[in-house]
Amino acid sequence: MKSYFPCGYCVVLLLCDVWATYPPSGLDLQHITSQSYAQSRTLARPPHRTLNPAKTDSQCRSRPLDLVFIIDSSRSVRPGEFEKVKIFLADMVDTLDVGPDATRVAVVNYASTVKIEFLLKDHLNKPDMKQAITRIEPLAAGTMTGLAIKTAMNDAFTEQSGARPRSRKISKVAIIVTDGRPQDQVEDVSAAARASGIEIYAVGVDRADMRSLQLMASIPLDDHVFYVETYGVIEKLTSKFRETLCGVDPCAMGHDCDHICVNSNASYYCKCRNGYILNTDKKTCSMKQVKAAVVEDPCKCEARLVFQKQTQNAIQQLTAKHILII
Template structure:
């Protein structure tokens, strides 16, 4: 638990004798003049420091290196502390002499003198105990500083045992209640108490102190003279270096007043508990609420709602798109977002990436796909396939005579009486007989064709190709 969280602060003032307690073991001390305390070396959080002030000593668990010493005099000027419910618990067992008890009461009066007292400010109650527990006055009894100090002056010691656990339990169950004047319904009112004891408790304090802290009471413990340090640490709230103090005698207990005044006047209202949904902002000894980025404060001034950042003012040139608690800028079709993430420039659609298999061609604010020669665009308007030609010859050719379809291409041929030249396109007149014939005897060129003849003594048969020997008997007639 951090020091003095709102709603968890409890100063328990226990002035005790504790005749059964053991005095703390002597420890080494540092001699420090009051004017030099700010620069004095400060021990670690678990070390014990003694500061000499005249013939008396004040010791306390100090903060880590660099913490300033809180002890010493100073003016008793009032501070506008955050309103708290403050209960002092005084152990007035018989080991406390009359003069020492008077010093203890002066310490409490000094504490009251330094605070802003009132029904809407700090309220103070007092629990007196020894072997029995007596509530001297409640939080709702006095709202004037003068009457409160007079009531403290009238308190008498009970002069018997040291039932510290019973006193803490009584304070928790009867002094910090709504009936007693505690403002338990408000999370903005801290619960505060101080324990000052010079001995060892005669009952169990560990469990009851833990229950008190868990209920929202933060406990400070001050030991005097023979006080048992282990008991102080069991009672006090952590961290102990901020909640446990020790004074050698009642004669210097008033030196702690400035420490507690500094603590109370330094209360951060936000740290003591608040009702802000998001952010609490300290405002003197009050506070106000704010919201995280992307939210707006509701009319109750406490809760927050999501902000439609695009409805509010934005700096997008084209389109604002809500993005969680913020927004993004986008551009109209055919434009791209510039490096500033706000303005837009007209884009070359093809230059900024496309999915055309062959050729991308800009088209207004977008693009279209085309195919290379010999290919045609598929139905997806992106990929290309080899073009299927029905009659390549009808699409144009360079044959001199005849174009012959050959699937996806063509070949050239020549008319009868001609032969295809080496270029496979042009034709030249040919000798039919030279290029092969079926005449049995003689082939005779006949322009683009040929005719067959027979040698002497033979006649051409009816097939116009073969020859037969003449019948000489009939040839003379």
């Protein structure tokens, strides 16, 4: 007689897992189906990675940013998946040029409540920042994405929290990572955040609601909305953000400076070599005009020598005329 025990045992395990995630009071067949489908897609997983705070590997020189990650740690994000998010954050930190005068990073963690894990002013080097990322724990429960955005705007992007003054013209960027549908309103608060000068990127995972991602993100949406099927492949977005956030070298791309090109944020300005000054066109250089120094002759020696030479010349001219007359 053919045994079906192995198959039945797997089904029992799967139902237990689903039951633990969705208790009887909140049983939803559609959620169970989608959850099971999501699990089936993670069977062929990439090699396991762990977060190593000591390892740093800057892939490029990014333009200075005030960057806030807003990460979803609601109940739908399993512990192993949340670890993937933390590895993604660490990879992003490695990509950036982190420092007091370069990029500063903060992390806002949210579920039913919102917690600022660390502020822009708290960690100004990569090892400390990545160590802080390892200590982040999921909050579980709901998905208050709108509240998280509001908290980031009002508390994380302030000068008191380490954001640079508006006069410094440092870009303010928020990257939201979520796998669900917000349980509060995101449209108005996202619009307010964008109006305050915050550029928003929305990353959706698995069952994330695409319409909500579009309402949160800056325009053009094609450049600010991303989607991945599972947390297992979220690390692949690092290269995409590297292209977006890493600064290019404007001077290397070509410039019209007469002498020296100097990179400045995403732009450049011109300088001149020693002995030259920058013209009003801010591009070409002209040699400095050196004024002749006037040296005083206190004893009037030079004046006397000149008078003597003039006298001698006059005498010679008179002598020559006298000889001609004779």
